[in-house]
Amino acid sequence: MALPQSKYTNIESGNSRGFEQICHPILPKNVKPLRYDLTLEPNFETFKFEGEVKIDLEVKEDSNQITVNSLEIDIHSVEAAGQRANTIEFDEDKQTALFTFENKFAKGTEIALDIKFTGTLNDNMAGFYRSSYEHEGQTKYLATTQMEPTDCRRAFPSFDEPALKAIFDVTLISDKGLTALSNMDVKEVRELGTDKKATVFNSTPLMSTYLIAFIVGDLRYVENNDFRIPIRTYATPGLEKDGQYAADLTAKTLSFLEEKFDIQYPLPKLDNVAIADFSAGAMENWGLVTYRIVDLLFDEKNSNLNTKQRVTEVVQHELSHQWFGNLVTMDWWEGLWLNEGFATWTSWYACNAFYPDWKVWEQYVTDSLQHALALDALRASHPIEVPVKRADEINQIFDAISYSKGSSLLKMISRWLGEEIFVKGVSNYLKKHQFGNTKTSDLWESLSEASGKNVVEVMDVWTKKIGFPVIKVTEDASTNTISVKQNRYLTTGDVRPEEDETIYPVFLGLKTQTGTDESVVLNAREATLQLEDLKFFKLNADQSGIYRTSYSPDRWVKLGHAGVDGLLSVEDRAGLVADAGALAVSGYQSTLSLLNLVHGWKTESNFVVWDEILTRVSTIKAAWIFEDQNILDSLNAFTRALVSEKTHSLGWEFKESDSFLEQRLKSVLYGSALNAKDEVVIKSALESFDNYIKGDKESVNPNLRASIFGAVARRGNQSDYEEILKIYKNPLSNDEKITALRTLGRFENAQLIERTLGYLFDGTIRAQDIYIPLQGLRTHKAGIEATWGWVQKNWDEITRRLPPGLSMLGSVVTISTSGFTSESKAKEIEQFFASKSTKGFDQGLAQSLDTVRSKASWVVRDHKNIYSWLKEHDF
Numbered sequence: 001m002a003l004p005q006s007k008y009t010n011i012e013s014g015n016s017r018g019f020e021q022i023c024h025p026i027l028p029k030n031v032k033p034l035r036y037d038l039t040l041e042p043n044f045e046t047f048k049f050e051g052e053v054k055i056d057l058e059v060k061e062d063s064n065q066i067t068v069n070s071l072e073i074d075i076h077s078v079e080a081a082g083q084r085a086n087t088i089e090f091d092e093d094k095q096t097a098l099f100t101f102e103n104k105f106a107k108g109t110e111i112a113l114d115i116k117f118t119g120t121l122n123d124n125m126a127g128f129y130r131s132s133y134e135h136e137g138q139t140k141y142l143a144t145t146q147m148e149p150t151d152c153r154r155a156f157p158s159f160d161e162p163a164l165k166a167i168f169d170v171t172l173i174s175d176k177g178l179t180a181l182s183n184m185d186v187k188e189v190r191e192l193g194t195d196k197k198a199t200v201f202n203s204t205p206l207m208s209t210y211l212i213a214f215i216v217g218d219l220r221y222v223e224n225n226d227f228r229i230p231i232r233t234y235a236t237p238g239l240e241k242d243g244q245y246a247a248d249l250t251a252k253t254l255s256f257l258e259e260k261f262d263i264q265y266p267l268p269k270l271d272n273v274a275i276a277d278f279s280a281g282a283m284e285n286w287g288l289v290t291y292r293i294v295d296l297l298f299d300e301k302n303s304n305l306n307t308k309q310r311v312t313e314v315v316q317h318e319l320s321h322q323w324f325g326n327l328v329t330m331d332w333w334e335g336l337w338l339n340e341g342f343a344t345w346t347s348w349y350a351c352n353a354f355y356p357d358w359k360v361w362e363q364y365v366t367d368s369l370q371h372a373l374a375l376d377a378l379r380a381s382h383p384i385e386v387p388v389k390r391a392d393e394i395n396q397i398f399d400a401i402s403y404s405k406g407s408s409l410l411k412m413i414s415r416w417l418g419e420e421i422f423v424k425g426v427s428n429y430l431k432k433h434q435f436g437n438t439k440t441s442d443l444w445e446s447l448s449e450a451s452g453k454n455v456v457e458v459m460d461v462w463t464k465k466i467g468f469p470v471i472k473v474t475e476d477a478s479t480n481t482i483s484v485k486q487n488r489y490l491t492t493g494d495v496r497p498e499e500d501e502t503i504y505p506v507f508l509g510l511k512t513q514t515g516t517d518e519s520v521v522l523n524a525r526e527a528t529l530q531l532e533d534l535k536f537f538k539l540n541a542d543q544s545g546i547y548r549t550s551y552s553p554d555r556w557v558k559l560g561h562a563g564v565d566g567l568l569s570v571e572d573r574a575g576l577v578a579d580a581g582a583l584a585v586s587g588y589q590s591t592l593s594l595l596n597l598v599h600g601w602k603t604e605s606n607f608v609v610w611d612e613i614l615t616r617v618s619t620i621k622a623a624w625i626f627e628d629q630n631i632l633d634s635l636n637a638f639t640r641a642l643v644s645e646k647t648h649s650l651g652w653e654f655k656e657s658d659s660f661l662e663q664r665l666k667s668v669l670y671g672s673a674l675n676a677k678d679e680v681v682i683k684s685a686l687e688s689f690d691n692y693i694k695g696d697k698e699s700v701n702p703n704l705r706a707s708i709f710g711a712v713a714r715r716g717n718q719s720d721y722e723e724i725l726k727i728y729k730n731p732l733s734n735d736e737k738i739t740a741l742r743t744l745g746r747f748e749n750a751q752l753i754e755r756t757l758g759y760l761f762d763g764t765i766r767a768q769d770i771y772i773p774l775q776g777l778r779t780h781k782a783g784i785e786a787t788w789g790w791v792q793k794n795w796d797e798i799t800r801r802l803p804p805g806l807s808m809l810g811s812v813v814t815i816s817t818s819g820f821t822s823e824s825k826a827k828e829i830e831q832f833f834a835s836k837s838t839k840g841f842d843q844g845l846a847q848s849l850d851t852v853r854s855k856a857s858w859v860v861r862d863h864k865n866i867y868s869w870l871k872e873h874d875f
C-alpha cells in the first residue's frame, strides 16, 4: 500500500453472489477485446503524446455502439469495420467514451476498432506521465506509466477492467538515443528518418490493462544473468550503480517462486526501473516493474538496515505479483486482496527463506498484523471483500485491510492447513486459473481440495465481514476451566449490539505447559475449556490469529512472569504487549496492565519485543501530548528506566560481528533513549552530528541517523535547520535524503515550521514526498497545530495540486488531523469538512476522527491511573 492511508465504508458486503451482477456495470458486454495494437509517441517539448490503438473485438450482441474507457484523451477519429463513428459521447463521471455507428455489427463476428488520439504527459503520476530529474545541471524528463487501478484509460482508450484480458502489441516512437521499454522484449527497431526510431515489442500473453507499462527516457542499467532470462535494474544516469542488489535479489527470488509454486515465470525478461516521481512505493507491471527510487536502489555503505529490509520486501512483493495478480487476476477490484494479500504474504515467506537470521515472521506480529488490527478496529473499516465501483472508491481500498488483514488471513490458513499443504493448494489454484481471473471462492476450492478441510465455511466470515473479535477470558480455579467469549472489538470501546452480530471462527491456539493445542476453533459466542491446571496458559499461540485477548489483571501479572521464565515465544511476548496496549486505548482494560507488564520485562533481549514495548509507550505519549508537561516528563523518566542502562551497556557502535537483530535492537534502544531525553545519549548524538557536518561522514551511523537528526531538530538552532536542509538537497544516499526531509518537520520553532510548510508547494519537495515532512510535524504539538492550520488555510490549493484520484490527498488529510487528542478538535475537523467534498478520502477522514476520539476518551479515563502509577514508581 502506497502511503499511510486507509479507507472504505463500513457497510457489510453481505452476500457477494448477489453483488456480482451489479459490480462491473460500467462497460457494457456487447463487445469483448481480444487484441490491442498500440503505437505511442511522447513529445518532451509539448508534454503531449500522439497515439493510435487498433483493438480486435469479438461482437457478443448485435449493436451499433461501442463503449470504451477514456479519460483526458483527445480522440481524433474512430473507425470500426470500415465505418467512421457518427458520434462520440464522453461521460466524465464514468470515465467512458461512447461511439455510435450507422450500421450494426453482427453478433459472432470479429471487428477492428481503430482510434487515433492525443493525450497529455501529465505530472500527476497517473496514466502515461512525465517524471523529471537532474542530469549534468539540467532538468530532464522521462515518460512512464502508472495504470493501476484505473488509469490505463488516461494512456489510451481501452476496456479498462481487470477481467477483460487481451494480448497487447506495443510500439513506441522516440528519439534514437533514448531507451524504450515495455512489458515484453524488443521484436525489432525500425529507423524513422534520421533521428527517430520505432521500438516494436513482442506480443504479451493474455493480460489485464492495469498491468501494461511503457517507458521512454535516457536510462542506464545493471544486470544479473544468473537466471534463465535477463534481469536488469534501470535508472536515470548515475543512479544505476545502486541497482545491483535488486537485480541479484530478483534473479534469486524468481527462481525461488518458480520452484515453490511449480510454475515458470512466463515472460522473456524482467526489468526493474527506478522512477523519480512515483505515486505508490512500487508497481508490479508484468515484466517491467517500476519503483520509487528509495524502494529499489540500495547503497550498502550509506544506507541502513531498515532500508535493506524495505527494498527486499518491496522487490519480493512485486515479484510475487508476477504470479498473484499478473498470471492469475481478481475478476473485479472487490477481490483486490487476492493480489495484495498474497503478494504481502509471499514477500514475507520469500524473505524468511532468504534471510532466516532476520526472523521476519517474528517481526510480522508487530508489523502487518498490528496494521491490520489497528485499522480494522475502527468503525470506518471495511470487509476484505467490499463492493467498489468508482475509481475514487477503488483507490481507497489499497489499505491495511487488503494488504495486512489479507496476508494475516493467509498466514492463519497456512498455519491451520500446514504450510506445505497450503502452498500445494495455492500452486493448484494458480495452475488452474493461469492467464485467467478468479474470485475468492476459487481459492477456497483449491485449498479445500488440497487439504480435505472445509475451508469455505471457516473463511467466508473472515473475508465478508468487517472487524475482528476480542476474546475475554475468565477463569474458574475450582474446576480448572476457562471460559472464552467473543465480541466485536472497536478502538473506541463503544460497540453497539447491531455492530456485534458476527460470530468469527477463532483459532484459539491454546498454549499450556504441556504444549500447544491448535485444534480448538471457537465457532460460537462463548465456550468453556477444560485445562489440566491454571498455572500457565495463553491463547493465540504465536499470535497467528486475527484477534485480541483480554485476561484478568491477575493473569496479566502471571503472563508477565511466564515471559521472563521462557514459556513464551517472541511472537507471544510481542503479541501480549500489543494486546495490552490496544486494550488500554479502547478501555477494555486499564493502562496499568500494560505498564506493569513492560515494567517487568526490562531484561528482555529481543528486538521485536522491545520494538513493540517502545511503540506502545510512545502511543501513550502521543495521546497525552497535549496534556500537562509533568506527566510527559514522567513518561520519559519511565522510558529511561526501561532503556537507558541497556543502551549504555550495548553501546552504539555497529560491528560486523553483530547480528542483524542485534543491530536493529541497538538502534531502536538508542532512539528511544534519545527521545526520552537521556543526557548521555543526547550528548553523543549531537557530537556525532557536529562532526558529521565538519566532514567526518563516518560519524553518523546510518542505523542511528534518524534518531540523531531528531535530536538535532530538538536542539533546534537555525543553523541546524540549514544543515539538515543542505543534507536533503545533497545527500549521501536516498534514505538519508528522506530522513533529512522528515527531520525538517521535527523542528518546533514557529518560524522554522512555517518554512517547512512553505517548501511543500514551492518546488523544493516533489509531490510524491509531501507526506514526509508532515510526518515529522506530526511528532510535536506545535507541528500538529500548525499543519492543521495550514490545511485549513490552503485547502483550495491543496485540492488543486493533489487531485482526489491521487492517494496523497487522503494521506495529507489523515496525517494533518489524526495527531489531535480531544473531542473538541474532532468536532472542529468535522465542521471544517462538512462543507467540502470528501471524495477520495472520506474513509481516511472517518478513520482519523475515530482515532482522535479514542485518544480523547482514553485520556479522560486513565489520566489519574497513569499519574498515580508513575508517582508510585518514582517516575
Ligand code: BES
Residues within 6 Å of the ligand: 001, 002, 003, 148, 149, 280, 281, 282, 283, 284, 313, 314, 317, 318, 321, 340, 343, 398, 403
Ligand atoms: N499494486 C501495488 C501498487 C499500487 C498501490 C497501485 C496503490 C495502485 C494503488 C504494489 O504492488 C504495492 O502494493 N506496492 C506497495 C509496496 C509493498 C511492499 C507493500 C507500495 O506501493 O507501497
Ligand code: ZN
Residues within 6 Å of the ligand: 001, 317, 321, 339, 340, 343
Ligand atoms: Zn502489491
